[in-house]
Amino acid sequence: MDFFPFKKYTSRSFRIGGIHPPECKLSAGNPIVALSPPETAVIPIVQSLGIPSSPVVKKGDRVKVGTLIARSNGFVSANIHSSVSGIVRKIDEITDQSGYLRTAIFIDVEGDEWSEEIDRSEELVKEIKLSPREIIGVIEKNGIVGLGGATFPTHIKLTPPAGMTAEVLVINAVECEPYLTSDHRLMLEKSDEILVGIELLMKAAQVKKAVIGIEDNKADAIRLFSEKVRHYTGIEVVALKVQYPQGSEKHLIDAILHRQVGSGQLPVSVGAVVQNVGTAFAVYEAVQKNKPLVERVVTISGKSVHRPSNLLVRVGTPIRQLIDAAGGLPEDTGKIIVGGPMMGKAVVNMEIPVVKGCSGVLLMPSLESQRTKMKPCIRCSRCVQVCPMGLEPYLLGAAGELSLWDRAEHERVMDCIECGCCSFTCPANRPLVDFIRLCKAKAGAIIRARK
């Protein structure tokens, strides 16, 4: 019995700004269900940050689950493997998340035949036999990218640039976006595998310490992991305050390690390597089970959705199939968002394929989707108060409207993480993030042209 009225954990958080949008974790209690493969898989060749991968298959080729279909094409690029078995129908263009036509590999699915190298058994494999370099090699071969949404190729993150060494591995199990629960369910159902994945990442990054950051609203996951890490050396669990954007790399490092990553610097410059908990699970599957990244857990949710679910989806599945599995498109749907409501992107149709970075599909009711008319800025400074990077969003938004790119650069627009806190709080309904994104694109182009 606990006599003292103090909390055992004091939930940490980052230093400035942030907001607390309604959590809406409607699907948190629903276990992961595997979705059957689609009839036609459409796998875009852009599935990671950096250079698009080059297809290595052509029309008529037969593929199995796990066959390499596109090769990494440069330093920042990743391999892509088939998530289905069947015949390649064509390499053509499809409108993807970006809203533009992009090249993708179309595969007509036949059966569900997996590559012989992949170990499909459920048995937990704890023993780590490979050296750090070998682990990174396997991660690269299997096309593992950051599953938090940024899709940065993992093998590059684990190899710090010259002059920097990693000290701590930070596991991002925060899932601060409202509605999304895929990481939460993965933690509850695959905790042992995730911990082995964390050990693999620790070995690959050559660090002795790992910290798992979990937000307060996932008390069951915090309890489960706090219990399990007792059997591992060097791993601890830290509870974090429910504050958006707790899951942002720089803010997570600030909250857990009390270190601030400098402007324009990488997290490894303060000794931290951050990986999403879903990536840790993918690393376990890649190294211990020889399984490339071909499927991931996607939350499908929304206030009018009949069955908010967490589905294990093959890459290349059209989101129409997820919507049907969740009970069909609600009648009052106004927007379909891929990702979370804060940083996700509205999409133009339901044929958009699920890619490696897709963590959720949200069906927002029409009344909640429509923006109200933009009004003039009233200089209330709420945006400044909530900006977690300490910027002045009203000023950057005005610079975007008036095309003042050099002013925007001077006011540190490149530090913006596009979290959306400013747009969320603005009482004049100004679409600040839209203008700031424009500033970043233009100022970024100017900066690159200078070099």
Added chain:
Amino acid sequence: MNIILLSTLLLAAIGGISAVILNVVARRFQVDEDDRVRLIEEILPAANCGGCGYPGCRGFAEACVKASTLAGLRCPVGGDELMAKVGAMLGVAAPTSVQMIAVVRCNGTCDHRPKINRYDGAQSCAVESMLYGGDTGCSYGCLSHGDCVKACRFDAIYINRETLLPEVIEDKCTACGACVKACPKTIIEMRKKGPGSRRIFVNCVNKDKGAVSRKACSVSCIACGKCQQACNYNAITLSDNLAYIDYNMCSLCRACVEVCPTSAIAELNFPAKKRQESVD
């Protein structure tokens, strides 16, 4: 009385000393400048539009005085008339060049190019273009928010409320190039104004394959090549699924306009063609 005299003399002394200091400083730090710069600047339009490529009218005036010839220096707002005056002032020959005009190369009205979703973001073409491919099936077409209208300093372009496309007012356009730079889809191009203001151009910038662009817009260019075959002056090239008419080679014969199956080639300011009666 004494104090009044003293105050007056003191103030006069301060005034006198200040005058001397100012005079000395003004002479010491005087910027020597060719007087012609000021004279030229006075006859320039003072719009500071940057169409000449120099920072403002003053910048252009300085460039004119510094250069030995006026080759490559032209104020598009003032045109040949103005450059003749500048030439006269500097005692050099004034260049004449062809009058250009802004041309909008998209005909994707609501009738031709149906909308397939609704855009609900910041009302700026640059922002929408960055976010996604637009609310129609053609991701190259005009987005109708009027970034070009905002950029124009001469009120020479406006968005037609019915077609939702920009239209250039011929008399006011000075070919300064601001709208060309403002359009994120590079729909507006600077082309020759043409004799009697007549010009012919491909009214489309869609680079998707013919089948895709035709499905999105009924008047898109499908790069079938019929125009290239019809042209006797080698003015038409095809690349990236799009036809392009070189305005320097075009003879304004209109052969291409007639053969285009999607009516993607536009002719401006031509008299209506007389119908040829067919003889049975």
